[in-house]
Amino acid sequence: MITLQGRGVSPGVACAPLVRLGAPVVTSAADPVGADPEHERVRVGEALAAVAADLSARAEEADGEIADILTTTAAMALDPSLLAGAGEHVARGVPTGHAVTLAIEGFCTQLDALGGYMAERVTDLRDVGHRAAAHLAGVPMPGVPAPGHPVVLAARDLAPADTAGLGPDVVALVTEQGGPTSHTAILARSRGLPAVVGCAGIADLAEGTMVLVDGSSGEVRPDPPAECRTAARVLEPEADTPGATADGHRVALLANIGTVDDARAAAATPTEGVGLFRTEFLFLDRRTRPDVAEQTRTYADVLRAFGDRRVVVRTLDAGSDKPVPFLPLGDEENPALGVRGLRTAGRFPDVLDDQLAALAAAAAAAGREVDVMAPMVATAEEAERFADRARAHGLSRVGVMIEVPAAALRAREVMEVVDFVSIGTNDLGQYTMAADRTAGELGDLLDPWQPALLDLVALVGDAGRLRGRPVGVCGEAAADPLLAAVLVGLGVGSLSMAPVSRAAVHARLARHTVADCAHLADLARASRTAAEARRGVEAST
């Protein structure tokens, strides 16, 4: 059978039978109609009650925020207007399961029209509909399968809520949609699962087909030869020395983390520290703002976990794709270009001040330094305002993310007012190429090997050398071993990635001198396309 090609977004190789994320029961107006409408209406009520009971039971087993989401979804299933709406469709002779679908879709249309947070609840509500339809049809509830043996999980795409139920049976992920910075990709890397996204062909494979998934090359091979079938997950052994080039030039290989649990897991690896602590994970889905005391405890736990290793904390990066319930930012026509990142501090200055105060207190409590940086900075003036504010709180090592092309172009001016910068290649790529990160079909434009993106990284690297300021990269580009060598050649001094990617990057850098890296960087920048850049660099190593 022909090998399928997707986009490898989380390294590693796994071989296991394919299962699908509970394909939802599809209802149709042509389904058989129950004999007695009154009886069918009772069945709808029973099905919705069963769905609510199941979601509530799951909530009991889940942690705080996930439990909250499941409880709220259970409440949707018990909505009297939903039941009444479905009942009206049944009375008009619509097949029972389809009556539920129509009632659900009626609400979905209205929520969708509201946009933003409400539109995102459509996924939760449809899930209620799928579960009710399954109950009515007498088939198993959709959801993440847990067959008791290793499986490769295939899905159209994975919603954050799906990921709550990922058990240890799942050894790799393959999705039809999604790009390199989709939720699936980020989740997979954080869990160390090989993953391939944007693999349309996976939809045609039968469940139970043995597949070999290569999360680096993006290949998905159905019915691989026998010797692959016994292959467990193959990951490179962890290198326990600091990252360095063949000629001994140190390149700190840092970890991206989002929670205290991530911090503890990463601290147990040989990583040199944290290059990106995404603090929004403390805020997303929180109905109320965590106060200074709570934030201080969390930050101090993270700082203590890393002893004297460097920890770079990014202040709250809320906005477009990361709505925080207690920051009412409203709807925007172009949220990726709207009030997000540091820009939210204009409207909610207290949130930033609380965070800076908590970081300063946490550093004092842990008896160590902390690096703090702001996301979504466009100008040197913004960088200076942030630096002044952070220093006023007693924080001495202040930096900014370079994610906006304007900040990369004016990196020299930005570096006059901060101590370090960190390039977020995902957003810098999206803004440079004017290509939405969440649009799977624009994946080629979002390829971190795009020469235009590398040109901007080079500008920042040059500015770093001129001003004597460290330049890091904390986007997904840092996790691609070959591209990591190119980034070092462009003047990048630290790379931050999911801890699972560190070994491969470590091994690759150890094979090249700094001069080699500079040569690879020249080769990549001399290319016309991203594919040409990758091929050219591959061919010369």
Next chain:
Amino acid sequence: MSTRTVTVASTVGLHARPAATFTRAAAGAGVPVTIAVAGKDPVNAASMLSVMTLGVEHGQEVTLAAEGEGADEALDALVELLATDLG
């Protein structure tokens, strides 16, 4: 018919969770209650999904209405709930 108009204090407006809290209380009010915002038809205050479709934001005014015995007491209790931050 009794009515009350109140400004929603919930900092996130009537998002899913605050809507769930409010509709639970409305369902237990003993009389049918409706909730409306300017420009939209009143909806069943005991229906979380209907309340969500109003898209009520922080600081927005809503009008509650109920009829029958105990309507005033029920509305007062619900007004008090909406005037507090449901989170």
